[in-house]
Amino acid sequence: MKRFAFLALALIAAMQLTACNTMQGLGKDIKKGGEAIERAAN
Structure with a gap:
């Protein structure tokens, strides 16, 4: 899950x-x- 959040943040950034x-x-x-x-994590 942490890896997905990091990748999503990098993409958004x-x-x-x-x-x-x-x-x-x-x-x-x-x-x-x-x-x-x-929001996605909740």
């Missing part, structure tokens, strides 16, 4: 980095990705 133009936006994108993983 890679997709978000391509759409993010600022460091502030990057932080928001990472937060949203983490929230999505938490």
